[in-house]
Amino acid sequence: MAQNNRLTKHGEFVSKAQRKERMPGASDKTAASGIGKIVFRVILSLFTLLLCFVIAVLAAAYVVLNGPCKPLRDRLVLSAMQASATKWVPGLFLPGETVEEIVANSYVVNTDVISLDEYEKSKEDTQTTEDEWANAIDGMLLESVKGATFDGYILLIKDPSRVFVGTSSDFTKGLAGMRIFDIVKKEDAVAAINGGEFADPGGSGTGNNPMGITYTRGECVWTDSLKRTFIGFDKDNNLVVSEPMDKKTADTLGIRDGVSFQTGNILITNQDGNVTMHYADNNTGTAQRTAIGQRADGTVILLVTDGRSASSLGATRNDVIDVMVKYGAITAGMLDGGSSSLMYYEDYFTKYGIDESTLDEYQKKGLVNHYKAFTNPRRIPTYFCVAREEADAQTKGGDAA
Numbered sequence: 001m002a003q004n005n006r007l008t009k010h011g012e013f014v015s016k017a018q019r020k021e022r023m024p025g026a027s028d029k030t031a032a033s034g035i036g037k038i039v040f041r042v043i044l045s046l047f048t049l050l051l052c053f054v055i056a057v058l059a060a061a062y063v064v065l066n067g068p069c070k071p072l073r074d075r076l077v078l079s080a081m082q083a084s085a086t087k088w089v090p091g092l093f094l095p096g097e098t099v100e101e102i103v104a105n106s107y108v109v110n111t112d113v114i115s116l117d118e119y120e121k122s123k124e125d126t127q128t129t130e131d132e133w134a135n136a137i138d139g140m141l142l143e144s145v146k147g148a149t150f151d152g153y154i155l156l157i158k159d160p161s162r163v164f165v166g167t168s169s170d171f172t173k174g175l176a177g178m179r180i181f182d183i184v185k186k187e188d189a190v191a192a193i194n195g196g197e198f199a200d201p202g203g204s205g206t207g208n209n210p211m212g213i214t215y216t217r218g219e220c221v222w223t224d225s226l227k228r229t230f231i232g233f234d235k236d237n238n239l240v241v242s243e244p245m246d247k248k249t250a251d252t253l254g255i256r257d258g259v260s261f262q263t264g265n266i267l268i269t270n271q272d273g274n275v276t277m278h279y280a281d282n283n284t285g286t287a288q289r290t291a292i293g294q295r296a297d298g299t300v301i302l303l304v305t306d307g308r309s310a311s312s313l314g315a316t317r318n319d320v321i322d323v324m325v326k327y328g329a330i331t332a333g334m335l336d337g338g339s340s341s342l343m344y345y346e347d348y349f350t351k352y353g354i355d356e357s358t359l360d361e362y363q364k365k366g367l368v369n370h371y372k373a374f375t376n377p378r379r380i381p382t383y384f385c386v387a388r389e390e391a392d393a394q395t396k397g398g399d400a401a
Contacts, residue, residue: 071283077102078285079314105282112277116330119275120296123328133158137351138190139389145323149286150315152305153343153368154327155191157386160237160298165195165216165257166385176206177379180344181365187385191345193302194290195382196259197228197336206379212260213247214382223247229265231292231333232258239294241266241333259382265334267291267321275330279318286314288341292384293329301327304343308372342377343368
């Protein structure tokens with residue numbers, strides 16, 4: 001067969017392929033083609049690895065959730081159920097009835113009852129002294145707590161009348177909730193934590209309407225037919241934790257501020273001279289948690305724990321009760337948790353001499369806890385806010401004038 005070679009002016013025989021290589025721009029086209037193939041292969045490889053990873057995770061989750069270790073299954077299910085964005089996950093692997101049974105069992109309590117006098121006596125060494133309060137900043141004390149699986153933050157407020165419910169709107173126009181940085185500006189608050197349960201279709205984090213009943217400054221601003229745990233303050237500044245609660249009962253009790261959360265979130269009650277700790281009898285899962293409590297002397301205890309990280313997996317219901325007991329709470333209730341768990345304290349890092357370079361972008365804005373999510377701290381309709389001390393408020397008012 002004749003070869004398609006051509007004699008050059010230099011007396012060389014050049015093949016057709018060689019002639020193409022010597023054509024103007026041929027090397028550039030070849031290089032571009034080679035780069036394109038490499039990029040395609042890299043993308044294909046990454047996609048394959050990602051697909052294998054997803055399949056492995058789903059397979060592992062299926063094995064764990066349907067395997068013989070029910071305590072581990074329950075812990076994973078309940079941890080996922082703590083956040084509205086992941087509540088749908090257990091349903092991928094388990095029947096709805098099984099998920100409902102796991103959740104129901106987590107609310108079974110094993111009460112521990114002790115007389116108020118005995119309880120108070122056991123807490124004498126842990127109560128905040130007058131000297132400590134004398135050195136308090138903003139009439140509050142910020143402390144850190146640590147458990148076996150969680151890191152947390154405690155904010156003590158000596159004057160309970162300063163704690164009130166801040167709302168994102170009047171809930172009549174379907175507006176989105178507010179981020180914690182915005183609510184403290186709206187309410188001119190020095191500190192805040194997230195509040196009650198709210199409707200959040202699809203877990204989008206823009207929830208606007210509360211669930212249950214909500215009071216702020218003595219006015220009921222939201223009520224519906226849902227039966228929920230109520231957590232709030234009466235007009236004598238006593239923390240009230242009760243379920244179920246309706247508007248008629250709330251008005252009779254003289255409620256001034258409060259929110260609602262899922263039924264079964266009463267942590268500690270004080271009645272008839274006894275303090276009762278409502279410990280969970282079953283697994284409740286680990287998650288970010290938010291809770292509020294009150295000592296016999298009126299001091300308010302705000303608690304938020306970190307979660308969903310290697311250094312802090314999260315706290316269980318019983319962990320939260322233990323922390324509240326440690327700080328002498330005679331009444332306490334759980335608030336919304338998961339990615340809703342937030343604590344804000346204005347310029348706390350400056351006030352407590354914390355190196356700002358060790359803080360993340362949200363903490364530099366005043367967030368105390370570590371926020372673990374893919375977006376900004378979520379929009380929420382209700383918060384427990386802390387008003388500025390009277391002297392500070394008057395100073396700000398004078399400056400504004």
